[in-house]
Amino acid sequence: MDTKISNLINEGVKILEGSGVGNARFEATLLLGFTLKWQKHTMLMNMQEELLQTEAKRFFELIELRRTGYPLQYITETQDFMGLELNVNPCVLIPRYDTEVLVESILKKDLPPGTIAVDVGTGSGAIAVSLAKFRPAWDIYAIDISERAIEVAENNCNRHKVSITFLQGDLLEPLENIQLKPNLIVSNPPYIPSGEVETLMKEVQFEPGLALNGGQDGLDVYRRLIPQAYSILTKDGYIALEIGYDQSASVSSICTKEGFRDIEIIKDYQQHDRVVIGIK
Structure with a gap:
């Protein structure tokens, strides 16, 4: 050879x-x-x-x-996100650049020191670690139902020397035990309709289905998370959600129905609707 x-x-x-x-x-x-x-x-x-x-x-x-088709990021075990090199493996979704729009949208709100922020479905910890890195005076919590995902996120937290409290559980349920009242809830939930998951490019088929499959219409997690978020947020608290390109009307409607106001829809770099933000 x-x-x-x-x-x-x-x-x-x-x-x-x-x-x-x-x-x-x-x-x-x-x-x-x-x-x-x-x-x-x-x-x-x-x-x-x-x-x-x-x-x-x-x-x-x-x-x-x-x-x-095995993803390059899983082979090298790294992905860049918000200028930070993160560890990834098949237990977690590979962070996308579209999700940087979600983080940037939150940072632009310029919430004060002491803000309590909760990242729901943290996966690799990309969102939580970025917020902790760029807003070190915030109090950051990160939740995931997967113990192995939390291990990856904790590794990224330690790698970038930031402070995050990790909790294992389903959506916001872990907060019920500690009676936390956050000022910000952020999530990039699974939002691919079930029938479309198998049609995605072959690289995506290696990623965890739990982080992709959003139910029949892709909105299952939003229907559960948004009411939970409204009940637990402080007054004037923010919810910030990544969405599929064609889901802005549906997710905005769920937010409004639950009581959120001043709904804002933010586009990604390809000019697709990508983020919905609301205020309690």
């Missing part, structure tokens, strides 16, 4: 392109760097170097794994 770095990358590109992976050269280069534990600039400076057969073998094992 030819183990020159440049040739290995070219062969990896061919395999990935043949399986329909977009940006195949970027991914092949990244996977070889991950195999060698090299930064990109080190790779570029050593393109003619010959690698060990064991290193080349490991590289092609990762290429084959990626060829199946």
